[in-house]
Amino acid sequence: MPLLLxxxxxxxxxxxxxxxxxxxxxxxxxERQAEGLVAIADLxxxxxxxxxxxxxxxxxxMGPLGRANNLAVEASDDLAEGxxxxxxxxIRSLAGTNAVVCTHGDVxxxxxxxxxxxxxxxxxxxxxxxxxxxxxLEGKDAFFTSARYFPPVVAESV
Amino acid sequence: MGRQPELNGNEARDxxxxxxxxxxxxxxxxxxxxxxxxxxxxxxxxxxxxNARDGDFLAEKALEAALGRALAGAxxxxxxxxxxxxRHTLKIRAYPLGGSNPPSGxxxxxxxxxxxxxxESVRRDFVANLSHELxxxxxxxxxxxxxxxxxxxxDVVARLTARVGAEATRFSRIVDDLLDLSRIxxxxxxxxxxxxxxxxxxxxVEGFQExxxxxxxxxxxxxxxxxxxxxxxxxxLVSAVANLVDNAIKYxxxxxAVYVDADRRGDRACLRVRDEGVGIPRRDQERIFERFxxxxxxxxxxxxxxxxxxxxxxHVAAYHGGDVSxxxxxxxxxxxxLWVPLANQGHVRD
Numbered sequence: 001m002p003l004l005l006x007x008x009x010x011x012x013x014x015x016x017x018x019x020x021x022x023x024x025x026x027x028x029x030x031e032r033q034a035e036g037l038v039a040i041a042d043l044x045x046x047x048x049x050x051x052x053x054x055x056x057x058x059x060x061x062m063g064p065l066g067r068a069n070n071l072a073v074e075a076s077d078d079l080a081e082g083x084x085x086x087x088x089x090x091i092r093s094l095a096g097t098n099a100v101v102c103t104h105g106d107v108x109x110x111x112x113x114x115x116x117x118x119x120x121x122x123x124x125x126x127x128x129x130x131x132x133x134x135x136x137l138e139g140k141d142a143f144f145t146s147a148r149y150f151p152p153v154v155a156e157s158v
Numbered sequence: 159m160g161r162q163p164e165l166n167g168n169e170a171r172d173x174x175x176x177x178x179x180x181x182x183x184x185x186x187x188x189x190x191x192x193x194x195x196x197x198x199x200x201x202x203x204x205x206x207x208x209n210a211r212d213g214d215f216l217a218e219k220a221l222e223a224a225l226g227r228a229l230a231g232a233x234x235x236x237x238x239x240x241x242x243x244x245r246h247t248l249k250i251r252a253y254p255l256g257g258s259n260p261p262s263g264x265x266x267x268x269x270x271x272x273x274x275x276x277x278e279s280v281r282r283d284f285v286a287n288l289s290h291e292l293x294x295x296x297x298x299x300x301x302x303x304x305x306x307x308x309x310x311x312x313d314v315v316a317r318l319t320a321r322v323g324a325e326a327t328r329f330s331r332i333v334d335d336l337l338d339l340s341r342i343x344x345x346x347x348x349x350x351x352x353x354x355x356x357x358x359x360x361x362x363v364e365g366f367q368e369x370x371x372x373x374x375x376x377x378x379x380x381x382x383x384x385x386x387x388x389x390x391x392x393x394x395l396v397s398a399v400a401n402l403v404d405n406a407i408k409y410x411x412x413x414x415a416v417y418v419d420a421d422r423r424g425d426r427a428c429l430r431v432r433d434e435g436v437g438i439p440r441r442d443q444e445r446i447f448e449r450f451x452x453x454x455x456x457x458x459x460x461x462x463x464x465x466x467x468x469x470x471x472x473h474v475a476a477y478h479g480g481d482v483s484x485x486x487x488x489x490x491x492x493x494x495x496l497w498v499p500l501a502n503q504g505h506v507r508d
Contacts, residue, residue, distance in 0.1 A: 014310040105305030113298040118455040
């Protein structure tokens with residue numbers, strides 16, 4: 001079973017948001033990408049856990065998927081922006097499970113490059129990570145063997 | 159070429175004896191059978207390759223089968239992987255002799271292609287490793303670029319930009335080391351000249367005092383007890399020693415120490431770089447000089463090694479007519495020893 005690593009969907013721009021960055025919500029486009037995530041996850045067996053960075057844009061990205069599977073989205077500080085080794089540890093602990101994990105672009109880059117370096121996972125020549133996209137990571141016992149990219153899907157309407 | 163003159167019995171016997179001796183000198187195993195499949199000639203290499211060792215029952219069977227196929231009129235070729243008594247690979251090719259319908263005999267040629275196989279496999283692994291090692295920082299750049307796109311938080315931008323710089327540096331270090339390695343492997347190193355080993359050591363450790371101190375590691379260079387002049391390409395030898403010192407620091411724990419010393423052993427200089435660091439598991443000690451071989455990938459990621467440093471050291475040692483070896487105990491530390499031939503009258507007492 002692959003673990004799904006999700007980059008949060010499109011959020012409202014920082015300059016249009018006067019509140020705390022952690023509370024910056026998804027844009028309308030991002031909400032449709034969050035709905036689209038349900039369609040991507042449908043390609044796999046239903047998730048057993050949904051985990052997310054505590055930032056609102058990540059929690060909101062996982063909202064529709066959690067509801068569709070009747071799962072509470074677990075917030076984890078290990079997935080917050082700027083994390084690296086703790087996020088990698090968390091991801092390793094979930095290897096071989098069908099958890100879905102949502103985090104930030106910098107954290108995803110850190111995780112993927114670590115897996116390429118340490119586990120020799122092939123990311124391809126020009127790996128991408130668009131907002132709302134998914135990396136399906138196959139592995140077990142804290143070790144990953146392959147990674148496959150799924151571009152974001154935008155639902156027709158919310 | 160004219161027709162062979164008729165030979166009398168003695169001449170034929172002499173010629174046959176000569177031919178048998180000649181085929182014994184070939185590098186290739188050669189086995190000839192008559193039309194009934196009975197082996198009538200087996201040269202020395204064939205006896206060496208197939209007969210001499212225990213456990214070559216499989217090889218003998220394969221040889222018989224190949225000759226049988228050839229006697230049936232068809233060229234036959236097969237590659238045989240054997241695991242006893244040692245791992246080796248034989249290539250057997252068998253041809254019908256004297257016309258094919260029916261052949262009047264058959265010949266099988268046997269080659270030990272183990273070394274060729276090993277080199278092919280080393281080359282394949284190297285290309286696969288190299289491709290992965292170059293793809294990883296490139297992939298990181300691609301991922302970081304997409305993260306930076308549209309990012310407005312200056313702190314995040316600064317952090318990501320630093321990561322981009324680090325990955326670009328990693329890429330360029332791999333390319334630098336590869337070019338060094340390929341220059342050294344190709345022997346494009348220029349001539350060797352007499353160089354004072356103490357000067358090489360001083361130059362090699364020069365840049366490391368500060369980073370070692372920053373990590374709480376003492377870097378001790380023993381003063382030379384005698385002047386040792388070695389035959390060397392100064393730049394490459396400095397680079398080899400620097401690689402050893404760099405590794406010793408990277409694999410030391412804070413509070414540890416790295417010791418560098420050199421002395422004379424016969425007609426060679428012996429330079430040691432010793433650390434009190436994590437050590438190298440016994441099973442890895444043979445392989446650490448291979449290109450891109452890493453004992454601990456996670457650690458290597460943080461220390462920023464290219465995976466080529468020790469391969470460079472080994473090649474530098476080799477073209478100097480020297481050698482490099484390691485002794486290590488896990489948890490206690492490692493000692494790398496670099497041997498380099500002394501220059502003539504290089505041993506001058508102070």
